[in-house]
Amino acid sequence: MCWKNVTNLSKTVTFRLTLWYSMIFGLLTFVVFLVVYFYLVSYLHWQIENELLNSIKEFESLYKTGGIDALRSEFLREAESEGAHNVFLCLRTPDGKVVASSGAGACRYLEPLKPDLMNSDSDRPVLRTISPHGLSHKIRLVAKEMEDGYVMEVGRSLKNNELMMERYRETFGAAIFVMITSGGLIGWFMARKAMSGVSRVTTIASRIGKGDLRIRVPYGGEGEEIRALVIAFNDMLGRIESLVKELKHVTDNIAHELRTPLTRIRGLAETTLIKGKDVSEYQELAASVIRESDQLIAMLNTMLEIAKTDSGINEMALEPVDLKKIIEEAIDLFMPLAEEKDLSIEVSLPKGEVIIKGERHRLQRAFANLLDNAIKYSLENGRIEVSLKREEHGMVLVEIGDSGIGIDEKDLPYIFERFYRGDKSRSTPGSGLGLSLSLSIIRAHGGDIQVESAPGKGTKFTIVLPVES
Amino acid sequence: MRILLVEDDQQTASFIIKGLKQEGFAIDHALDGKTGLDLALSEPYDAAVIDIMLPGMDGLSLIDSMRKSGVETPVIVLSAKGSVDDRVKGLQTGGDDYLVKPFAFSELVARIHALIRRATRAKDPTVLQVGGLKMDLVRRRVFRDGVDIDLQPKEFALLEYLMRNAGRVVSKTMIMEHVWDYNFDPQTNVVEARICKLRDKVDRPFQKDLIHTIRGVGYVLEERD
Numbered sequence: 001m002c003w004k005n006v007t008n009l010s011k012t013v014t015f016r017l018t019l020w021y022s023m024i025f026g027l028l029t030f031v032v033f034l035v036v037y038f039y040l041v042s043y044l045h046w047q048i049e050n051e052l053l054n055s056i057k058e059f060e061s062l063y064k065t066g067g068i069d070a071l072r073s074e075f076l077r078e079a080e081s082e083g084a085h086n087v088f089l090c091l092r093t094p095d096g097k098v099v100a101s102s103g104a105g106a107c108r109y110l111e112p113l114k115p116d117l118m119n120s121d122s123d124r125p126v127l128r129t130i131s132p133h134g135l136s137h138k139i140r141l142v143a144k145e146m147e148d149g150y151v152m153e154v155g156r157s158l159k160n161n162e163l164m165m166e167r168y169r170e171t172f173g174a175a176i177f178v179m180i181t182s183g184g185l186i187g188w189f190m191a192r193k194a195m196s197g198v199s200r201v202t203t204i205a206s207r208i209g210k211g212d213l214r215i216r217v218p219y220g221g222e223g224e225e226i227r228a229l230v231i232a233f234n235d236m237l238g239r240i241e242s243l244v245k246e247l248k249h250v251t252d253n254i255a256h257e258l259r260t261p262l263t264r265i266r267g268l269a270e271t272t273l274i275k276g277k278d279v280s281e282y283q284e285l286a287a288s289v290i291r292e293s294d295q296l297i298a299m300l301n302t303m304l305e306i307a308k309t310d311s312g313i314n315e316m317a318l319e320p321v322d323l324k325k326i327i328e329e330a331i332d333l334f335m336p337l338a339e340e341k342d343l344s345i346e347v348s349l350p351k352g353e354v355i356i357k358g359e360r361h362r363l364q365r366a367f368a369n370l371l372d373n374a375i376k377y378s379l380e381n382g383r384i385e386v387s388l389k390r391e392e393h394g395m396v397l398v399e400i401g402d403s404g405i406g407i408d409e410k411d412l413p414y415i416f417e418r419f420y421r422g423d424k425s426r427s428t429p430g431s432g433l434g435l436s437l438s439l440s441i442i443r444a445h446g447g448d449i450q451v452e453s454a455p456g457k458g459t460k461f462t463i464v465l466p467v468e469s
Numbered sequence: 470m471r472i473l474l475v476e477d478d479q480q481t482a483s484f485i486i487k488g489l490k491q492e493g494f495a496i497d498h499a500l501d502g503k504t505g506l507d508l509a510l511s512e513p514y515d516a517a518v519i520d521i522m523l524p525g526m527d528g529l530s531l532i533d534s535m536r537k538s539g540v541e542t543p544v545i546v547l548s549a550k551g552s553v554d555d556r557v558k559g560l561q562t563g564g565d566d567y568l569v570k571p572f573a574f575s576e577l578v579a580r581i582h583a584l585i586r587r588a589t590r591a592k593d594p595t596v597l598q599v600g601g602l603k604m605d606l607v608r609r610r611v612f613r614d615g616v617d618i619d620l621q622p623k624e625f626a627l628l629e630y631l632m633r634n635a636g637r638v639v640s641k642t643m644i645m646e647h648v649w650d651y652n653f654d655p656q657t658n659v660v661e662a663r664i665c666k667l668r669d670k671v672d673r674p675f676q677k678d679l680i681h682t683i684r685g686v687g688y689v690l691e692e693r694d
Contacts, residue, residue: 015561072582082538128672283684284684286685287684287685288685290573291685293571294654298654301653317557329649329650332623332650335659336658336659336662336665336666337658337659337662340662344476361651361653363650364650364651364665365651365653372656376657431656435655
């Protein structure tokens with residue numbers, strides 16, 4: 001495993017959860033250890049003090065009744081039964097001379113009480129812990145002044161207590177280690193289980209990233225969160241797949257739409273070059289080339305306009321525009337074309353302005369396209385009806401109807417697609433982009449276009465747009 | 470008339486220079502923004518044609534620096550981007566007009582003339598006259614050889630635009646923009662139909678035609694022998 005993998009591993013959720021579990025388990029165990037430890041220590045302490053105080057009381061009364069000799073023999077018996085290394089008993093004269101002890105040298109380990117301690121309160125025994133030279137363990141010691149001024153000292157080795165605590169610490173150390181390990185294992189296991197859906201999605205996503213957009217992530221029953229992820233992921237895939245498909249479709253169409261006029265331009269230029277005799281033929285050619293180029297440029301500009309509109313109109317560019325005026329102007333613009341075909345245009349507009357928030361030039365374009373279509377696909381002597389109405393819920397309704405050739409039912413769902421042209425419209429000049437652009441523009445303004453059509457009878461486009469509130 | 474051209478594409482530049490020289494302009498050409506700015510600040514120009522995409526300093530910052538230095542030379546911005554936002558940006562920076570590539574050369578010429586006219590205009594004329602055709606802008610009446618011609622408002626606007634640009638070719642898109650305020654070509658023959666109607670009134674009843682079609686390019690109103 002190289003270093004990069006190690007650093008990556010340390011960033012995984014699994015690793016972090018494992019670490020967290022280990023730490024939490026370890027910490028909790030340690031806290032329990034501390035609580036129990038201090039409780040035990042204080043309990044043992046209390047126990048040993050009780051014993052010492054009881055002993056010194058017994059020895060004191062024995063000394064009172066039996067004198068030094070009885071005490072001396074009692075000291076020896078005690079040392080024998082408890083072990084010479086465990087008990088240290090001693091009786092000294094006020095000037096520090098040993099008069100009775102539990103064994104040879106027992107008093108050596110005990111130090112005489114300092115006078116200030118002795119004098120402070122003579123009735124109460126004084127308790128101390130000492131670490132004498134030459135002994136490996138501490139001694140807990142109680143000292144008391146007798147009525148005759150002699151000092152009795154009773155000490156017990158803490159060896160057993162210390163050994164016990166040491167064992168306790170060892171055991172708990174092992175327990176902490178076990179807890180940390182098992183905590184880590186549990187964490188790792190749980191994280192793996194929780195993350196298994198994620199890693200499955202990741203595996204499939206990287207496969208999709210390599211090219212196959214048709215693959216979908218199956219749901220493996222890992223839980224609601226993972227199910228939501230899988231659904232969202234698959235939805236996104238579906239959207240991407242259809243976008244890519246559409247992009248490919250549009251690209252194919254652009255290539256096709258470019259190829260046809262370019263072939264025409266090239267053909268014209270070639271024949272003029274080979275067979276052209278005089279300037280007028282070359283002038284003719286130049287004019288045709290300009291016309292064809294202009295059409296190509298217009299088509300590309302329309303494509304860009306659709307893309308730009310689809311990506312959203314800049315809020316800043318929106319201003320109050322009078323929709324009624326836009327429609328009136330469009331009708332005025334197209335009137336001569338309608339007259340050429342002897343079409344009658346019936347217009348029904350409300351009184352006053354109809355202000356909507358929009359972008360003037362784009363709206364002009366949307367309605368010009370629709371009106372242009374209505375005229376283009378009308379038969380001679382036909383009728384075009386344009387109406388603008390205020391609707392409820394702050395909407396306006398524009399209807400543009402014609403009595404033209406109509407749209408086949410099989411074409412109807414596709415007419416707003418880029419470059420789509422129905423069989424009947426192929427003979428009419430046009431790029432197949434007009435309706436797509438109109439729809440993009442209207443949608444960018446928060447509206448929509450609907451179409452109903454009867455072949456041979458006519459087509460009606462209904463546009464709804466929100467009015468400015 | 471002296472014009473500054475800032476354009477880094479040699480081919481575009483040479484076709485603009487050639488065309489503008491034929492129109493009788495003197496041209497200084499800079500290939501990048503820095504040189505362009507130096508020229509604009511040191512020489513007096515009647516107008517400047519500035520591309521947006523330039524090496525070194527882009528066209529918009531060039532115009533910005535010009536304006537900040539107090540140079541008020543009218544500027545036409547050239548750009549390959551034609552969306553409304555781009556236009557607005559170009560004009561807000563201090564450009565006076567905006568032309569999208571690829572453009573019709575005649576349109577560039579017409580726009581340069583319009584800019585210079587606007588910058589040096591003393592007073593708006595109240596009467597336009599080309600040959601026997603007379604337009605009274607105040608009373609909104611048109612006469613040819615003394616005969617009153619009755620025009621509809623849009624026909625009047627179209628003829629006014631042609632007369633204001635008399636002798637210069639105007640394209641369909643220019644007509645759409647100035648007469649109908651449409652900034653796109655509707656790809657139909659609406660302009661042809663309008664011109665046809667106008668001719669019926671202005672040219673047909675008289676001996677000589679004034680409105681001429683330049684095939685593939687546009688229209689020109691002038692008196693020809």
